[in-house]
Amino acid sequence: MALPIKEIKTYHFYPSLRARACRVWISKFNGQPRSFNCVFVDNQGGAIQGLAKARDLPTFAATIIEGNHYEIKGFYTYENRAVNIVVAANNAIIDLKSNTKIAAIEPIQPYVPRYYFKFIDYANIITNSKGSRILTDVIGRLKALQPLEQVMVRGKMLENKREFMLENICGEELHITLWGDSAQDFDELALRNLPSPVIIAFAGFRVTEFKGKPNLNSTDASLWYFNPDIPECSTYKHFFAQLSVEIQQLPSSSNAVLSIEEQIKENRRTIHEILCMNPYEHKHLRFTCQALIVDFDFSNGWWYPSCPKCNKKLSWGENIYTCVDHDAITSLPVPWSMYSTKYNHTTQDCF
Numbered sequence: 548m549a550l551p552i553k554e555i556k557t558y559h560f561y562p563s564l565r566a567r568a569c570r571v572w573i574s575k576f577n578g579q580p581r582s583f584n585c586v587f588v589d590n591q592g593g594a595i596q597g598l599a600k601a602r603d604l605p606t607f608a609a610t611i612i613e614g615n616h617y618e619i620k621g622f623y624t625y626e627n628r629a630v631n632i633v634v635a636a637n638n639a640i641i642d643l644k645s646n647t648k649i650a651a652i653e654p655i656q657p658y659v660p661r662y663y664f665k666f667i668d669y670a671n672i673i674t675n676s677k678g679s680r681i682l683t684d685v686i687g688r689l690k691a692l693q694p695l696e697q698v699m700v701r702g703k704m705l706e707n708k709r710e711f712m713l714e715n716i717c718g719e720e721l722h723i724t725l726w727g728d729s730a731q732d733f734d735e736l737a738l739r740n741l742p743s744p745v746i747i748a749f750a751g752f753r754v755t756e757f758k759g760k761p762n763l764n765s766t767d768a769s770l771w772y773f774n775p776d777i778p779e780c781s782t783y784k785h786f787f788a789q790l791s792v793e794i795q796q797l798p799s800s801s802n803a804v805l806s807i808e809e810q811i812k813e814n815r816r817t818i819h820e821i822l823c824m825n826p827y828e829h830k831h832l833r834f835t836c837q838a839l840i841v842d843f844d845f846s847n848g849w850w851y852p853s854c855p856k857c858n859k860k861l862s863w864g865e866n867i868y869t870c871v872d873h874d875a876i877t878s879l880p881v882p883w884s885m886y887s888t889k890y891n892h893t894t895q896d897c898f
Contacts, residue, residue: 552593557626557639564619564641565589565655569663570633570750571613573604574767575728583607583643584768586634587619590657594634596627599643610649614661620648631766633751635665635681662775664748669719672761676754682768683752686779687713687721688787689745692738693797695730707731710797713747716786722762723749729765741773744787745794746780748772853883 549565566587574581583599585607597619599607611617624639632638643649664684667675676683691712700706707730711723725733738745750770752763774780814834816824821834843849852861854870861868861880868876 549589551591552587552589552595552637553591555593555595555624555637555639555641557624560621560623562621564622565616565652566595566619567616567655567659567661568611568613569594569659569661570770571611572751572768572770573608576767578728580604581767583611584633585611585613586663587617587641588659588663590655590659593637594663595637595639595641596634597641597643603643603645606645607643607649616652616655616659618650618652620650622647630680631682631751631753631768632680633682633768660777662748662772662777664750664777664779666748666779669715669717669721669761672721672754672763673756677756677761679754682750682766683754683763684748684750685713685721685723685752685763686746686748686783687715688783688792689738689747689794690714690720690792691795691797692735693799694735695733696799698800708800709733710800711747711749712795712797713749716783722757722760723752723765724762725765725769727765728767729769733771738773743794744784744790744792746774746783746787748775748777748780848885850882850884852880855879855881858883 550561550563552564552566555561555564564587566589568585569588570586572584574584581601583604585597586594587597588594597607597611619641623642623644625642627634627638627640641647664686666684666686669685669687672683672685689711693708693710695707695709697705698708707725707727709725709730711725713721713723715721748771749763750772751766751768753766755762755764774784812835814832816834816836818836818838821836852863852868853859854861854873854876855878856873857870858881859870859872860883861870861876868880870876
């Protein structure tokens with residue numbers, strides 16, 4: 548008799564399991580693969596996560612394909628103590644190691660569903676999922692999309708970001724945010740080629756609250772599926788097919804950082820135009836200029852002692868350096884070029 552997933556417990560060895568791999572993802576850290584993960588589901592509704600650490604990741608990534616059926620032989624289970632939990636019904640994880648045997652098999656009968664989701668109604672997301680280790684799955688019509696952008700996080704780190712707005716059949720809206728590798732990996736071109744309406748299932752997201760409304764943020768376990776073949780998607784398709792729907796574009800974030808190419812083109816002026824500007828009428832405005840560097844004025848030297856904190860020129864007096872913003876400097880000054888304007892030697896663009 549086949550082993551039911553619901554009977555699998557933590558800290559046990561098991562001889563065999565027959566199940567379908569309904570979800571597969573690779574966790575990354577700073578863009579580097581960290582672990583291979585999957586969700587195995589059987590025909591009795593049981594689900595369990597499998598995990599292979601980095602050293603065994605290539606083997607299992609090449610062996611286990613999402614949607615296929617497998618027999619797993621000689622495996623051990625341990626307790627899921629991760630910050631993010633994908634399968635709430637079973638706190639055991641199958642330890643996928645080099646001595647674990649995986650073999651593809653024919654489709655299991657009775658039928659095992661292709662997808663594994665635990666959808667939550669928009670109205671209950673904050674109540675049920677905010678602050679929980681258990682990650683959230685939602686489905687909805689894609690109402691609006693924000694192109695990939697970079698934003699400053701905590702004032703010191705650039706992060707990739709992409710936002711979505713989903714709409715359910717009741718007209719309720721839900722914001723989804725992809726961060727980092729997830730934002731980079733999202734295939735917007737594939738999305739644009741899909742017929743309207745586009746239904747998306749987002750799986751493995753953490754719930755936060757902003758101004759009293761839920762927001763779903765991506766994790767290293769987050770996945771998304773366009774128009775999945777499930778009953779919920781069919782219901783959405785039937786409902787929105789009767790309405791005129793288009794995907795809108797969300798505005799850029801207030802803390803979005805322009806790319807170098809965008810910065811170079813921003814407020815472009817000629818040298819003549821800049822010289823004719825009244826500096827008091829253009830305070831705090833930034834202009835760019837394309838120019839050719841023809842000479843350097845070294846009559847007063849080419850460097851100066853600068854403040855280690857702000858790079859402003861230091862004044863020397865009474866055997867100590869002082870900065871107009873930071874007063875006396877106790878550490879060594881930093882040599883700073885008088886010609887530190889950024890420029891590209893190839894294009895000779897300056898800004």
